[in-house]
Amino acid sequence: xxxxxxxxxxxxxxxxxxxxxxxxxxxxxxxxxxxxxxxxxxxxxxxxxxxxxxxxxxxxxxxxxxxxxxxxxxxxxxxxxxxxxxxxxxxxxxxxxxxxxxxxxxxxxxxxxxxxxxxxxxxxxxxxxxxxxxxxxxxxxxxxxxxxxxxxxxxxxxxxxxxxxxxxxxxxxxxxxxxxxxxxxxxxxxxxxxxxxxxxxxxxxxxxxxxxxxxxxxxxxxxxxxxxxxxxxxxxxxxxxxxxxxxxxxxxxxxxxxxxxxxxxxxxxxxxxxxxxxxxxxxxxxxxxxxxxxxxxxxxxxxxxxxxxxxxxxxxx
Amino acid sequence: xxxxxxxxxxxxxxxxxxxxxxxxxxxxxxxxxxxxxxxxxxxxxxxxxxxxxxxxxxxxxxxxxxxxxxxxxxxxxxxxxxxxxxxxxxxxxxxxxxxxxxxxxxxxxxxxxxxxxxxxxxxxxxxxxxxxxxxxxxxxxxxxxxxxxxxxxxxxxxxxxxxxxxxxxxxxxxxxxxxxxxxxxxxxxxxxxxxxxxxxxxxxxxxxxxxxxxxxxxxxxxxxxxxxxxxxxxxxxxxxxxxxxxxxxxxxxxxxxxxxxxxxxxxxxxxxxxxxxxxxxxxxxxxxxxxxxxxxxxxxxxxxxxxxxxxxxxxxxxxxxxxxxx
Numbered sequence: 001x002x003x004x005x006x007x008x009x010x011x012x013x014x015x016x017x018x019x020x021x022x023x024x025x026x027x028x029x030x031x032x033x034x035x036x037x038x039x040x041x042x043x044x045x046x047x048x049x050x051x052x053x054x055x056x057x058x059x060x061x062x063x064x065x066x067x068x069x070x071x072x073x074x075x076x077x078x079x080x081x082x083x084x085x086x087x088x089x090x091x092x093x094x095x096x097x098x099x100x101x102x103x104x105x106x107x108x109x110x111x112x113x114x115x116x117x118x119x120x121x122x123x124x125x126x127x128x129x130x131x132x133x134x135x136x137x138x139x140x141x142x143x144x145x146x147x148x149x150x151x152x153x154x155x156x157x158x159x160x161x162x163x164x165x166x167x168x169x170x171x172x173x174x175x176x177x178x179x180x181x182x183x184x185x186x187x188x189x190x191x192x193x194x195x196x197x198x199x200x201x202x203x204x205x206x207x208x209x210x211x212x213x214x215x216x217x218x219x220x221x222x223x224x225x226x227x228x229x230x231x232x233x234x235x236x237x238x239x240x241x242x243x244x245x246x247x248x249x250x251x252x253x254x255x256x257x258x259x260x261x262x263x264x265x266x267x268x269x270x271x272x273x274x275x276x277x278x279x280x281x282x283x284x285x286x287x288x289x290x291x292x293x294x295x296x297x298x299x300x301x302x303x304x305x306x307x308x309x310x311x312x313x314x315x316x317x
Numbered sequence: 318x319x320x321x322x323x324x325x326x327x328x329x330x331x332x333x334x335x336x337x338x339x340x341x342x343x344x345x346x347x348x349x350x351x352x353x354x355x356x357x358x359x360x361x362x363x364x365x366x367x368x369x370x371x372x373x374x375x376x377x378x379x380x381x382x383x384x385x386x387x388x389x390x391x392x393x394x395x396x397x398x399x400x401x402x403x404x405x406x407x408x409x410x411x412x413x414x415x416x417x418x419x420x421x422x423x424x425x426x427x428x429x430x431x432x433x434x435x436x437x438x439x440x441x442x443x444x445x446x447x448x449x450x451x452x453x454x455x456x457x458x459x460x461x462x463x464x465x466x467x468x469x470x471x472x473x474x475x476x477x478x479x480x481x482x483x484x485x486x487x488x489x490x491x492x493x494x495x496x497x498x499x500x501x502x503x504x505x506x507x508x509x510x511x512x513x514x515x516x517x518x519x520x521x522x523x524x525x526x527x528x529x530x531x532x533x534x535x536x537x538x539x540x541x542x543x544x545x546x547x548x549x550x551x552x553x554x555x556x557x558x559x560x561x562x563x564x565x566x567x568x569x570x571x572x573x574x575x576x577x578x579x580x581x582x583x584x585x586x587x588x589x590x591x592x593x594x595x596x597x598x599x600x601x602x603x604x605x606x607x608x609x610x611x612x613x614x615x616x617x618x619x620x621x622x623x624x625x626x627x628x629x630x631x632x633x634x635x636x637x638x639x640x641x642x643x
Contacts, residue, residue, distance in 0.1 A: 113567070170602075180499050180623065209418075210413070210415070210418040210419045211418065211419055211420055211421040212421075213375060213419070214411075214413060214419040214421075215421070215432075216375065216405075216422065217373050217375050217405055217434050218405055218406070218410070218437075218484070219401075219402040219403070219404075219406035219407075219433065219437060219488075220432060220433060220436060220437065221407030221436060221437075224432075224436055226433070228424070229421055230419075232421075232423060232424075233421065233422075233423055306423070307423055308423070308468060308470075309422065309423075309470060
């Protein structure tokens with residue numbers, strides 16, 4: 001792990017984000033429909049003069065690269081433009097909702113990392129019936145789509161048992177967490193199962209490895225064998241899938257926020273896409289890609305730090 | 318004298334498919350006097366490694382042991398986990414064949430050497446480091462301080478095997494189990510590593526169970542040689558008599574199969590037939606299908622080990638030694 005490697009990763013991240021921003025901005029303009037018609041509103045046939053005026057005001061007729069540059073520099077200054085549907089600044093729309101989404105993702109990530117790795121480790125170490133039970137349970141969880149598990153969770157915990165709220169965001173941290181429990185569970189379920197299965201397999205492989213046998217053969221206490229040799233060496237693949245799953249949560253949060261009536265950026269994305277609210281969709285897409293790329297880069301760097309054998313490029317033979 | 322290590326009709330079976338048992342060791346009787354070196358010789362799959370592993374209770378999951386392995390009079394199969402750990406910590410230590418697979422690749426050489434010292438013996442970090450440095454010096458690894466900070470991938474196979482030997486010595490064991498410690502190394506490195514093991518054995522008065530498929534090496538390093546075939550001890554005799562005093566047809570055939578470097582162009586003589594996996598051995602002598610001296614008895618009745626020549630052989634028709642009475 002070198003400063004050179006970190007620098008290269010940072011430059012790579014920047015290049016990825018630049019390419020993504022170009023794709024996001026360009027892609028939405030290829031979509032059919034004219035955003036100017038939205039501003040006119042109502043069922044009236046659009047007045048061509050009015051449309052032209054809107055086009056001028058919103059720079060809709062400038063050359064593509066000029067518009068892209070204008071948009072990108074605005075983004076970097078925290079000015080993501082104005083929502084045509086909400087008549088509000090995009091920065092304000094996102095800023096007021098991002099807390100809920102961030103809390104939801106953090107909650108679900110914690111569940112995935114703690115419960116997923118714990119279940120997988122247990123199954124990997126115990127083997128036999130425990131492993132079979134965990135594999136069956138996680139296999140089922142992986143097969144159930146998020147929107148189905150959301151409905152099932154609401155039915156059981158909110159309707160039948162009445163333990164947890166099924167709707168809304170709540171006030172204060174404790175109440176917010178209570179409101180976010182069912183959404184976080186629904187969001188985490190399949191990823192948690194995925195992490196548990198990969199953990200089980202990685203732990204199982206290390207359990208049978210020769211260096212673990214050496215450690216046991218030297219009379220090292222079992223808990224140290226598990227911590228320093230089994231889990232330490234299994235941490236690479238576990239970290240990789242955990243990273244992918246946290247990145248996946250960012251994308252998956254839209255469905256969950258819609259289902260549970262949470263006022264987060266995921267729900268905002270769905271609504272804005274349906275209403276052709278270009279500025280909002282572009283800003284949220286860029287935000288999602290940025291979060292995704294950041295998580296992936298962080299996981300790559302952490303993997304290289306954990307295992308010095310990770311090829312980190314540079315001088316290749 | 319009470320042997321330090323004694324195999325008493327050792328038999329090991331592993332779980333096979335659909336509830337069957339697969340026999341991997343049929344019968345091994347062997348005693349190691351304190352301070353002696355015994356070479357365990359045999360082809361791949363003859364059960365050498367499993368025999369050695371049974372001493373540390375390191376058999377695969379589901380393995381069942383009949384007969385007995387006694388270390389200093391205590392039955393290893395009967396040991397409870399704490400006793401087994403005590404045995405592994407100070408009684409017997411093992412040097413494995415492939416150090417690259419048997420040393421955790423993610424941790425440093427220093428971690429590997431000091432782990433047991435710190436976690437088991439309660440040494441401080443600094444004391445353990447000093448001890449590890451001294452151990453590396455002892456096995457002739459130069460620049461010990463730097464080696465401690467390196468990882469296994471940065472060391473050559475020969476160096477890594479010395480690290481493994483140093484780690485085994487760190488336990489201050491009475492018995493050293495060396496499972497083909499030089500097989501994965503090139504020839505010159507083999508000689509160096511062998512010299513390190515021999516030197517450590519003499520300095521610490523260790524008892525050595527040395528597993529190899531190299532008859533000449535066993536004869537050179539050990540006091541006694543034990544020949545294993547298909548999970549059965551075929552013959553045991555003084556190592557210096559291996560070349561001339563073997564009476565078991567299998568040992569004789571093994572010796573004849575060695576290339577003779579003094580005769581250029583001489584044809585290699587392989588043993589007829591194929592080596593028999595232990596679990597395919599029938600009721601008779603496992604070597605009978607390949608043996609020129611085999612009779613009907615050999616195919617139906619398993620020979621018990623009995624005195625033969627200067628040692629013991631499990632054979633119905635041992636080869637008579639020249640000059641001795643038939």
